[in-house]
Amino acid sequence: MTTEQIRQKVVEKMRSWIGCKESNGSHKKIIDLYNSHKPLARGYAVKYTDAWCATTVSAASIACGLTDIMPTECGCDAMIKLYQNLGRWEENDAYRPSPGDVIFYDWDDNGIGDNHGSSDHVGVVDHVSGNTITLIEGNKSNAVGTREIQVNGKYIRGYGLPNYASKATSESHTEKPATLKHKAGDIVKFTGSTHYKSSDASSGVSCKAGTAKITAVFEKGKHPYHLIAEKGGGSTVYGWVDTKDIGETSQAAPTASASFSVGDKVKVRGSVHCYGNGSGGDANRDGSTMYVVGLVSSKTYRYYIGVADKKGGARIGWAEPSQLSHC
Numbered sequence: 001m002t003t004e005q006i007r008q009k010v011v012e013k014m015r016s017w018i019g020c021k022e023s024n025g026s027h028k029k030i031i032d033l034y035n036s037h038k039p040l041a042r043g044y045a046v047k048y049t050d051a052w053c054a055t056t057v058s059a060a061s062i063a064c065g066l067t068d069i070m071p072t073e074c075g076c077d078a079m080i081k082l083y084q085n086l087g088r089w090e091e092n093d094a095y096r097p098s099p100g101d102v103i104f105y106d107w108d109d110n111g112i113g114d115n116h117g118s119s120d121h122v123g124v125v126d127h128v129s130g131n132t133i134t135l136i137e138g139n140k141s142n143a144v145g146t147r148e149i150q151v152n153g154k155y156i157r158g159y160g161l162p163n164y165a166s167k168a169t170s171e172s173h174t175e176k177p178a179t180l181k182h183k184a185g186d187i188v189k190f191t192g193s194t195h196y197k198s199s200d201a202s203s204g205v206s207c208k209a210g211t212a213k214i215t216a217v218f219e220k221g222k223h224p225y226h227l228i229a230e231k232g233g234g235s236t237v238y239g240w241v242d243t244k245d246i247g248e249t250s251q252a253a254p255t256a257s258a259s260f261s262v263g264d265k266v267k268v269r270g271s272v273h274c275y276g277n278g279s280g281g282d283a284n285r286d287g288s289t290m291y292v293v294g295l296v297s298s299k300t301y302r303y304y305i306g307v308a309d310k311k312g313g314a315r316i317g318w319a320e321p322s323q324l325s326h327c
Helices: 003-016 028-036 053-063 076-085
Strands: 102-105 121-129 132-140 143-150 156-160 187-190 210-217 225-229 238-241 246-251 265-268 271-273 282-284 289-295 305-308 315-319 324-326
Touching: 003 053, 003 121, 003 132, 028 053, 053 076, 053 121, 053 132, 076 102, 076 121, 076 156, 121 210, 187 225, 289 315
Parallel strands: none
Antiparallel strands: 102 121, 102 156, 121 132, 132 143, 187 210, 187 246, 210 225, 225 238, 265 289, 265 324, 271 282, 271 315, 289 305, 305 315
């Protein structure tokens, strides 16, 4: 396997757990996998009621057979020390990560200078598009979920960098892949009939064509675009698809000033975010009726429409236009 394939193996394992949560006990398989690996870090068996973000990252390492380069721990600060001992710790918050790198957070970060505080949370980098990092994390709102933050954004404590190159058994192709036409966030016409569980899967599942949103792009994958069907667009796609099955962009991303104004009553789809860059957690408001209470620059932030539970009320979070519809 090439270095990139090994990185993607870790990412795909983390993706396979998205949706596992405490409320139905589906997170237990992650903790059971961690506890099955011996010796246990510090001799401690993680309980189902413990915080399990570091446990999830460790479980991915165990599942992929990479514990010698991706050390296992159930605590964030203890895991940082292991990466430091391996000489694979990146202190610089402005580091631009790669898929499979391990990100550590400090929720007490004030956003000024390089953060040297204690770490509160940890996840794995899924991909980077522009200056936006998409991550997968265990114990995010008591479930495995995703988050988006900006390169050098607030709350980044630093990165653990598993030495994936040391495990590679073949070299990557030196030919530079063709630049893909579409990007994450584009609303497109999906013209195919098959979607895949992973970007390099050999077999797929049937689905319907129609309007969908690109949520991730992996240029080196056989199926480089991840799509989720848009409500009312006729499609049932939810997975990775081929380039040939992506039609023209069906609509441009609307600007806040053109589509929404302060005081508008809107219906929300999905979660709203604490910060415009998608960091700091989120709140599920799927199906809720809310009101626009603020607008910021769409060129700077992905989520630039502030919403509240009542007209003129305190802002609950930030959303993007595709999440909102006028009431």
